[in-house]
Amino acid sequence: MRALLxxxxxxxxxxxxxxxxxxxxxxxxxxxLHAGEVVLLLxxxxxxxxxxxxxxxxxxxxxxxxxxDGTVTVGGHDTRxxxxxxxxxxxxxxxxxPDAQIVTGTVLDEVCFGPExxxxxxSDVISMAEQALRQVGLWDRRHDAPEHLSGGGRQRLAIACxxxxxxxVLVLDEPTANLDPAGVDExxxxxxxxxxxxxxxxxxVEHNLDAAIDLVDRVIVLDADGRVVLDGPxxxxxxxxxxxxxxxxxxxxxxxxxxxxxxTAGIVLDPLPLTPRELAAALDATPALPAPLxxxxxxxxxxxxxSVRGLSVLRGPAKVLDIADLDIGAGEFVAVVGSxxxxxxxxxxxxxxxxxxxxxxxxxxxxxxxxxxxxxxAERVGFVFQNPxxxxxxxxVDDELAYGLRVRGVPAEEIEARVGELLDRxxxxxxxxxxxxxxxxxxxxxxxVGTALVTRxxVLVLDEPTxxxxRERAAELLTLLDALHADGTTVxxxxxxxxxxxxxxxxxxxxxxxxxxxDGPPEEIYADAELLATADLRPPPIAQAVRALTHHPGWHxxxxxxxxxxxxxxx
Amino acid sequence: MSLFSLxxxxxxxxxxxxxxxxxxxxxSRDLLTPAIFAAVALxxxxxxxxxxxxxxxGVLLGPIALVAVMTVSxxxxxxxxxxxxxxxxxxxxxxxxxxxxxxxxxxxxxxVTSVMLLALLAGxxxxxxxxxxxxxxxxxxxxxxxxxxxAAIRFVPRFRSDLEVIRLAHRVRGVDGxxxxxxxxxxxxxxxxxxxxxxxxxxxxxSLAMEARGFGAHRTRTERRQVPLRARDAVLAAxxxxxxxxxxxxxxxxx
Numbered sequence: 039m040r041a042l043l044x045x046x047x048x049x050x051x052x053x054x055x056x057x058x059x060x061x062x063x064x065x066x067x068x069x070x071l072h073a074g075e076v077v078l079l080l081x082x083x084x085x086x087x088x089x090x091x092x093x094x095x096x097x098x099x100x101x102x103x104x105x106x107d108g109t110v111t112v113g114g115h116d117t118r119x120x121x122x123x124x125x126x127x128x129x130x131x132x133x134x135x136p137d138a139q140i141v142t143g144t145v146l147d148e149v150c151f152g153p154e155x156x157x158x159x160x161s162d163v164i165s166m167a168e169q170a171l172r173q174v175g176l177w178d179r180r181h182d183a184p185e186h187l188s189g190g191g192r193q194r195l196a197i198a199c200x201x202x203x204x205x206x207v208l209v210l211d212e213p214t215a216n217l218d219p220a221g222v223d224e225x226x227x228x229x230x231x232x233x234x235x236x237x238x239x240x241x242x243v244e245h246n247l248d249a250a251i252d253l254v255d256r257v258i259v260l261d262a263d264g265r266v267v268l269d270g271p272x273x274x275x276x277x278x279x280x281x282x283x284x285x286x287x288x289x290x291x292x293x294x295x296x297x298x299x300x301x302t303a304g305i306v307l308d309p310l311p312l313t314p315r316e317l318a319a320a321l322d323a324t325p326a327l328p329a330p331l332x333x334x335x336x337x338x339x340x341x342x343x344x345s346v347r348g349l350s351v352l353r354g355p356a357k358v359l360d361i362a363d364l365d366i367g368a369g370e371f372v373a374v375v376g377s378x379x380x381x382x383x384x385x386x387x388x389x390x391x392x393x394x395x396x397x398x399x400x401x402x403x404x405x406x407x408x409x410x411x412x413x414x415x416a417e418r419v420g421f422v423f424q425n426p427x428x429x430x431x432x433x434x435v436d437d438e439l440a441y442g443l444r445v446r447g448v449p450a451e452e453i454e455a456r457v458g459e460l461l462d463r464x465x466x467x468x469x470x471x472x473x474x475x476x477x478x479x480x481x482x483x484x485x486x487v488g489t490a491l492v493t494r495x496x497v498l499v500l501d502e503p504t505x506x507x508x509r510e511r512a513a514e515l516l517t518l519l520d521a522l523h524a525d526g527t528t529v530x531x532x533x534x535x536x537x538x539x540x541x542x543x544x545x546x547x548x549x550x551x552x553x554x555x556x557d558g559p560p561e562e563i564y565a566d567a568e569l570l571a572t573a574d575l576r577p578p579p580i581a582q583a584v585r586a587l588t589h590h591p592g593w594h595x596x597x598x599x600x601x602x603x604x605x606x607x608x609x
Numbered sequence: 610m611s612l613f614s615l616x617x618x619x620x621x622x623x624x625x626x627x628x629x630x631x632x633x634x635x636x637s638r639d640l641l642t643p644a645i646f647a648a649v650a651l652x653x654x655x656x657x658x659x660x661x662x663x664x665x666x667g668v669l670l671g672p673i674a675l676v677a678v679m680t681v682s683x684x685x686x687x688x689x690x691x692x693x694x695x696x697x698x699x700x701x702x703x704x705x706x707x708x709x710x711x712x713x714x715x716x717x718x719x720x721v722t723s724v725m726l727l728a729l730l731a732g733x734x735x736x737x738x739x740x741x742x743x744x745x746x747x748x749x750x751x752x753x754x755x756x757x758x759x760a761a762i763r764f765v766p767r768f769r770s771d772l773e774v775i776r777l778a779h780r781v782r783g784v785d786g787x788x789x790x791x792x793x794x795x796x797x798x799x800x801x802x803x804x805x806x807x808x809x810x811x812x813x814x815x816s817l818a819m820e821a822r823g824f825g826a827h828r829t830r831t832e833r834r835q836v837p838l839r840a841r842d843a844v845l846a847a848x849x850x851x852x853x854x855x856x857x858x859x860x861x862x863x864x
Contacts, residue, residue: 121826122821123823123825123826124823124826126821127826130821130822131821133817135814138815138818139818141760141815141818142738142759143738150833151824152822154831154833155824155827155830156823157829157831160831387777392780392781412781416781423781425774427803427806428775428778429781430802430803431784441782442782445784446783
């Protein structure tokens with residue numbers, strides 16, 4: 039069978055500011071995709087996955103300045119010589135950010151945009167658009183403006199736009215990275231239906247393996263140098279090479295990670311489970327399981343870090359936040375969760391004094407943000423915005439850290455000492471003279487946390503700190519937050535990432551319609567099925583698996599990997 | 610759509626055909642010519658514009674307010690040396706209000722109002738995308754330019770919300786610098802870097818996504834919505850152009 043897409047020895051180098059051509063990422067990739075295949079491209083961050091997807095329709099090397107070796111052939115066309123827009127008849131792309139793909143003013147016009155560009159007759163355009171919109175379930179909303187759809191809805195629209203082109207090849211680059219859990223579910227439900235016909239070749243880059251695993255037939259794994267190290271059937275390739283993948287820095291499905299951890303405790307699950315359901319089945323088939331680990335009980339909270347009394351925030355006539363009573367103790371790690379529009383960001387901003395509330399509504403570390411001097415307030419509470427770039431003010435990494443101290447008139451020697459200490463802690467020492475905007479995504483995020491930490495606040499509030507980042511970058515940040523938490527800093531995180539919440543938070547505050555609808559430790563929150571449904575939350579995969587156990591009721595309360603019995607290898 | 614709705618006429622015709630009338634109105638030196646132009650445009654808008662709500666209110670009250678404001682302000686600010694041969698209406702201390710000054714103001718106000726109302730013939734009855742479509746079809750404007758304009762308009766709300774967040778973020782960092790023009794300028798310069806960096810990246814992504822969807826594959830693209838150019842448009846154009854002769858003639862006769 040002739041391949042729909044063949045990659046032959048593809049290496050891509052990007053130009054690095056002031057240096058010249060960087061290393062090849064990906065490097066020497068050769069692969070062929072056939073009709074009916076759904077292929078997942080995996081690899082540690084920075085290995086060139088997204089870059090590879092951009093070569094498929096010629097954006098690299100034709101539009102994005104980069105140096106490409108090798109040949110990509112799609113539908114018989116060489117992507118080096120066929121203009122990118124012409125290749126739209128062969129390859130359709132869905133990108134990460136749904137908002138950066140919208141051109142027109144209505145859902146229907148948007149889907150028609152592609153076929154119109156390809157000069158399809160007007161009557162065909164409409165029928166192609168109708169079929170695509172029906173496939174993603176948006177036909178009834180065809181007259182709406184795209185911005186009125188939810189995040190998941192807009193990404194389904196982007197998928198419809200790709201389908202309307204009726205291409206033999208479909209490429210999706212991190213299609214769910216910018217979505218909340220409900221949106222992720224929506225998009226994967228749609229993708230499952232779209233790929234069910236197995237009538238085209240699909241190339242998917244996705245870090246959410248738990249959602250993607252039952253969708254894909256084949257995985258291609260790149261190593262950190264961008265070389266293909268594994269290429270084979272999805273399930274067996276992941277299950278048989280689990281240790282190697284962990285070593286490469288590739289994130290595995292949570293069920294597989296759980297099984298690997300259990301193996302160190304002598305519980306061997308074979309074959310390796312890849313989904314919560316398989317994990318549950320494998321555990322139920324194991325006659326006896328040791329008791330789950332007891333969490334180190336935390337010292338009871340003695341001091342209050344943040345207290346909220348009658349906080350309400352209006353936006354126009356609508357009450358976006360209405361909280362009667364909320365106390366957060368010193369040293370807690372609190373996750374604020376809830377569906378879009380529940381008021382999470384507004385609450386976080388009010389806690390840190392980013393937006394001002396009524397006098398007396400909020401007290402943070404003894405200060406009222408509504409009346410306190412902003413500079414004094416910043417010494418008590420740090421706030422980290424969702425997009426790190428928004429916070430940057432200076433043109434060097436070290437100046438960026440020093441800024442908060444200079445405006446406070448801290449003596450120069452002390453500034454130098456504190457900045458030096460932070461540079462080491464954040465792993466940015468070598469980059470101290472670099473412009474903050476030239477850092478990588480993960481480095482920018484660490485720097486933005488650093489700018490909030492430099493005044494040594496005892497409370498740190500973060501708004502969606504892992505949004506749009508891959509697992510590795512998220513893990514890096516969470517290691518940092520855990521260390522701060524261990525040192526006694528009170529951490530408040532707004533997040534959609536349920537695994538983050540389950541693994542790291544000591545307490546979860548669930549918002550719905552601007553009110554607190556639940557408040558408790560993660561294991562209690564995730565045990566309440568009714569609450570989860572109301573608040574549009576998805577329990578993390580581990581919690582899903584153990585709740586399905588029939589033979590081991592003692593495990594039902596587990597929510598995190600760290601609860602699973604294991605021989606701790608590190609100290 | 611109805612022959613009696615301005616919305617059913619070709620957008621390009623509605624934009625271009627009033628231009629000669631605007632030129633004649635601006636060039637007129639009397640009161641009657643711009644007044645008649647303004648009245649004709651107003652009647653056309655009220656009778657065939659199908660206006661309601663805020664636009665209707667604006668069309669009814671806007672011209673009156675504009676003429677009043679310009680009459681008074683010109684009356685006060687016109688160089689007295691030019692009009693002191695006209696009659697003095699009243700004197701307040703060193704200030705004398707001359708009838709000639711008021712008349713200059715009234716004429717200017719009427720000219721500006723007539724041009725505004727003639728422009729609103731298209732402005733209040735045309736859908737932006739339709740105008741672009743029509744310009745592509747009937748003026749042979751390259752479609753890339755038209756669609757670049759669409760995309761640019763879609764950036765605006767995004768920038769507004771970005772700017773809002775950046776301002777909050779900088780305030781949290783302790784950027785203040787005090788009141789006054791210089792600190793404010795410095796603050797805005799600080800917003801520009803993250804705003805532009807975000808804008809450029811967003812623009813890049815949008816253009817990649819557009820190319821990936823075939824934008825620019827051919828010299829033309831399918832337009833599902835044909836904006837027609839019909840006999841009624843010729844009639845509208847003929848009427849508006851004939852006004853250039855009719856109105857000055859009429860004002861001459863009346864005077």
